Amino acid sequence: MYIVIVGAGDIGTPLIEIATAGGNEVVVIERDEAKAELVASSFDCLVIHDDATVKDTLLDAGADRADALISTTDQDATNIMVCLLSKELSIPKIVSVVHNPDHMDIFRQIGVNTMENPQRLIAEYLYRSVKRPAIVDYMRIGDEAEVFEITVKEDSPIDGKTLQEADTAGLLSAEMLIVAIERNGGGHPITPRGNTRLEAGDLLTVYSGKGATPEITDIFGHYEDHD
Template sequence: MNVLITGAGRLGTQIAQVLSAARDEVTLIDIDDDRLAELEGRIQVRLVTGDACEPALLEQAGALTADLVIATTGDDEDNLVISLLAKRQFSVPRVAARVNDADNAWLFDERWGVDVAVPAATPLISLIEEATGATDTVALLRLSKAGVDVIETAITPQSKAVGRVLGDIRLPEGTVVATIVREGQPTVPDPAIRLAAGDELLLVSHSATEQEIHAAFQ
């Protein structure tokens, strides 16, 4: 699946990581060149700098061949403009948009090209399920038909991974950490991050079993 994500904030970045781990073709757009520079080499997606409200930029980023556009910027007006362009000008089959201000939720419908409107407080995985139309998380991460599974594991005070650097954890072959949720907030799984009790990890794997993944942390 060809996915275009606008907004490289925390939410957009995490969605990009999960979908790219599922072997979808993902392009992440942001107007902030410095923000994208920080992500260079850290996530395996195509990065495009520019204003996603500009039709020429969306076309350059691949909107003509996109199966899904997800507008995740922190500005509702921008998300609506992006959605309308994606649906009306580029005929993108499915368009999802983040609703930052609940008072604006009534605007996010088919009149503005929005197929799925998702409140900002929606949990990451639920948001991706809504955006892609998947009925469950496992189905979501099998969109590429590559047999990719998603597995969650929690770091408890008794876990052997407590206090260890993520990059030092030996993961089963074909397994990557898609995101770490700490104190309710998803964060980029930097290899230098030190794991703490209470962390929740979302991993995707092409071959490892749930038991093998849990064993790496517990």
């Protein structure tokens, strides 16, 4: 792929590393001279030291023939302008970091895929790790729903039951779905069926429309404070 990356800061630099390592043709636009020089000396990519909010700069970067553009600057206003110009140039895939959640709708209105401020996501992840240690990994979907990983504890309410038995016993609500089961560290997850029996030590991938609340994690034997 031909990818234009705008910004070589804390977000852009790891992205540049991943994109170049993946064999993509990468062009980076960075206004800060020191950052531009560092990227040019560190990665196999073309670096343009200029302002990406100017259309000619994007054209110099070959944006009119790019497969994708990713804007990673720390200013939402800059990212919005870059994305608007990218739409004018008919770049097929446009993605941007969004720092202020209030600006999400603006990006959606102009048809840009977005990623919330990664620093905030990391902060939420760290807080969750302290507050809810039972959750191995999670991803939020919308305002409440979450997909998370959790292990089945021995003698928990769901231990030893099939999914059908757990449903009959009222352990699995209508808003819950067990998506995958990893057993004994196996590399191939088990696809859950009604007659699949859960065992202590199973690592489950679970979808919950109400999130990973203490009432939900209790089912798997992780009894935590309900505050």
